[in-house]
Amino acid sequence: MNITQEKIDDLNAVVKITIAPEDYSPKVEKALKEQAKKANLPGFRKGMVPVAHMKRMYGKSILVEEINNMLSENLTKYLADNKVEILGQPLPVMDDTKEFKWDNTDEFEFNYELGLAPKVDIEVTSKDKFTAYNVKADEETLEARIKNIRKSYGKMTNPEVAAEGDVLYADLAQLSPDGEVFEGGIAATGSIRLDLVTDKKILKTLVGLKKDDVVELDVQKAFDSNETVIAKLLNIGEEDAKDLQSKFKVTIKNVNRLEESDLNQEFYDKIFGEGLVTDEAGFRAKITEEIESMFKQDADRKLQNDIYTQLTEQTKMQLPNEFLRKWLKATNEKLTDEELEQGYEDFAKNLKWTLIENKIITDNEIKIEYKDVFETAKQRLDAQFRMYSPQPMPEDQLAQYTATFLQEKENANRIFDEVKALKVFEHIQSVATLNQKDIDYKKFVEMK
Incomplete structure (x- = not known):
């Protein structure tokens, strides 16, 4: 041979x-x-x-x-x-x-x-500068979160007259173009959440309603053609909700209001555990900490995206583009020429980043060990389980689930790539210059 x-x-x-x-x-x-x-x-x-x-x-x-x-x-x-x-x-x-x-x-x-593969010439130093945002909870965001939590632990009441934020429990009947109830049409009993009504004029007609009142409702206009909300209200499929043009006769059966829980010791103990928070100031501080912890994840993702964008743009390399297009077509039989051209730029950019990652790992002798992959997989599974149960899974059982999860090659490769990316970002952040900047959440959202 x-x-x-x-x-x-x-x-x-x-x-x-x-x-x-x-x-x-x-x-x-x-x-x-x-x-x-x-x-x-x-x-x-x-x-x-x-x-x-x-x-x-x-x-x-x-x-x-x-x-x-x-x-x-x-x-x-x-x-x-x-x-x-x-x-x-x-x-x-x-x-x-x-x-x-x-x-x-x-x-x-x-x-x-x-x-x-092209030669990759990259060395991250302190001359590479990035902004690390410390996202702060503004007053409006904090108040909205506090209101949501107080409502979650509050009680349901039935006021006589509806106000903004209430829920109208009602019978809905589809109307024909002449305004009469459509025989054999859609009929449902559902809850109209006033906080989901986007049209201000329609909202004004719903606020002030009381039991047995009757109004006509354009559901598409009221909910800004949100087929998910409309389908749930009328108990129909989203495709049917998307094409629905009829108005509905709405007969109010009841007005429901979720009253906010009082700020007292019983409320604090339910949320944080007995005696951990004893006054409103401590409660607000805890909620602020919780919100800013979630914001940190967003800020970390933005920093990583900024690093990805800056380094892929400043690292000059040529790719065998003609070969790669041919290879993509050969390995994806259903890929059309139009789809290939639409997606190739992103593919090439991600490939460049993979080459940059590999170069940084090699040059800096970054090790990716099984224990790193195992711990990361365990954290991801633990987070998923906690979505369904607040009680943590026993450590030995979680470890067993993790081992089984990683036996699937696709799962193992995905977590390996995640650990690899995290280690590369950690290295870059350790040698580059990070300019810390405080920013309100609203302004941060506008940047994304």
Whole structure:
């Protein structure tokens, strides 16, 4: 077997693999003998099929399989031994002029296109500057969160007259264009949340209603054509809600209001545990801390995105774009040319970042160990379980779930990539200059 490489340019090459009969014949003969021992064919005792008979019946298919195995194994070994860094996968060059007899006398020649990884020149230093935002809870955000929590622990009342924020429990009947109830039309009993009504004029007509009042409601206008809200209110599918144009007769059955819980010790103990918070000042401080903890996650994501954008833009490298487009088409049969062009820029940018990541990891000897992957996976699973139950799962049971989770290759690869990205960002942040900046949440949202 002979393998040679012809470099087309810095980003493209062709590998030629020549396989002679003496290379593949021993493998084919061995495979035939093994198949003969296992074969169960009519007219022969099991395991006693002559090799010559197997060769006549299956010789060509076994030859094809062995040639493919040799190509895969030796091409992979050649690239590894010669430290050829490629992007994507080698693509076979189709040559319709070559015809093989597949009779164990052919000398096979196969060519493969390679997209070569470019040289990455990057060194992150203190000269690289980024802004790390400390997002502060503004008064409006804090008050909204406090109101939401107090309502969550509050009690339901039934006032006579509806006010903003109340819920109208009502019968709804679909109207025909002439304003009459549509016979056989949509009829439902549901809750109209006034805080979801976006049209101010319609909201004004709903505020002040009381039990047994009747009004006409344009649901599309009231809820800004939000098919999810409309579907839930009318108990219909979202597709039906999306196309619905009718108005509805609304008959109020009741007005519901969720009163805010009092700020007292019982309330504080329910939320934070007994005695941990004893007054309103401590309560507000805890809620502020909780909000700003959530904001920190957003700020961290923005910092990472800023690092990604800045480093991919300032790190100059060329990619074998023609090869990569061809490879994407070859490995995604349903990918259209239009989809390829629409998505290629993002693909290339992400590929550049992967090359930058790999360079930083190599240059700085960053290690990604199994324990890091395991702990990260365990944290992600713990967060998922807590969404359904506030009680933490026992440590040994969580560890068992994590081990099972990581046995799935796709899960393990995803968490590995997450840990890899985090370690690279941590390194960059440790050597770059981070300018700390306090910012109100509202202004921070406007930046994103």
